[in-house]
Amino acid sequence: MIIAANWKMNPALNVACKLADELSAKSFQPLTRILFAPSPFLLPVSACLKGSDILLGGQDCHQNDSGAHTGDVSAAMLRDCGVSVVLLGHSERRTNHGEKSSLIGAKAQQASAQGLKVVICLGETLGERRAGQAEQVVIDQLRISVPKDMPQDQLIIAYEPVWAIGTGEVASLNDIASMHAAIASELPKIHDRQVISRVPILYGGSVNAKNSASIFGIDNVDGGLIGGASLDPMEFETICNSACSEISRL
Numbered sequence: 177m178i179i180a181a182n183w184k185m186n187p188a189l190n191v192a193c194k195l196a197d198e199l200s201a202k203s204f205q206p207l208t209r210i211l212f213a214p215s216p217f218l219l220p221v222s223a224c225l226k227g228s229d230i231l232l233g234g235q236d237c238h239q240n241d242s243g244a245h246t247g248d249v250s251a252a253m254l255r256d257c258g259v260s261v262v263l264l265g266h267s268e269r270r271t272n273h274g275e276k277s278s279l280i281g282a283k284a285q286q287a288s289a290q291g292l293k294v295v296i297c298l299g300e301t302l303g304e305r306r307a308g309q310a311e312q313v314v315i316d317q318l319r320i321s322v323p324k325d326m327p328q329d330q331l332i333i334a335y336e337p338v339w340a341i342g343t344g345e346v347a348s349l350n351d352i353a354s355m356h357a358a359i360a361s362e363l364p365k366i367h368d369r370q371v372i373s374r375v376p377i378l379y380g381g382s383v384n385a386k387n388s389a390s391i392f393g394i395d396n397v398d399g400g401l402i403g404g405a406s407l408d409p410m411e412f413e414t415i416c417n418s419a420c421s422e423i424s425r426l
């Protein structure tokens with residue numbers, strides 16, 4: 177199980193360091209925890225996480241290794257800041273920055289070449305779900321966003337219905353189960369190589385302390401990508417505890 181905190185463009189630096197200190201004070205092993213911090217905070221947060229088992233993550237990277245790309249961050253720069261995982265194709269990047277799956281695939285290629293693990297986000301809009309296209313949209317995103325030759329042990333998928341992100345609305349347990357099953361059965365077809373390990377599939381979108389246990393109990397749900405609730409240390413700890421209970425149940 178993996179629990180990833182996506183801080184997005186939050187919080188202030190002093191709060192970020194306090195939160196990182198609190199998170200690193202406890203171990204939840206064998207649970208894997210990832211913290212996706214804002215780029216300017218990667219170095220100070222990395223210092224706070226020193227000696228803890230939390231992996232530091234970047235929220236995006238450029239598809240090129242270097243060059244004239246004002247405001248962008250390369251995968252190598254992330255790595256130099258102590259990052260080992262990068263989040264790519266989050267719906268806020270797809271929507272606000274017009275990122276297409278082909279670009280996300282190129283970014284994933286670059287990140288993987290730099291030795292980073294990659295969390296690729298997929299998800300349908302409410303309109304697409306109402307039109308009965310949710311699965312097709314998500315599987316198309318998956319096929320294009322995941323490089324065919326990417327080592328499987330560097331890949332993590334996050335299914336996040338766009339309409340569930342930051343809204344307090346969560347997909348039904350049945351809908352989560354069927355989308356995760358569809359992703360799990362498509363993944364082996366994408367890779368050129370023989371499947372050697374199962375790629376973890378996280379659910380994201382309004383996961384909180386109350387609903388996390390039931391979501392993590394669904395087949396093919398290997399953890400969560402947590403936005404708003406990851407900024408509250410007590411709430412986040414409860415979510416991590418739900419994931420730990422699921423690990424001991426398996």
Ligand code: PGA
Pocket residue numbers: 182336340341342343344380381382383401402403404405
């Ligand atoms: P949320 O965000 O938990 O606030 O819905 C999840 C995400 O955007 O990764």
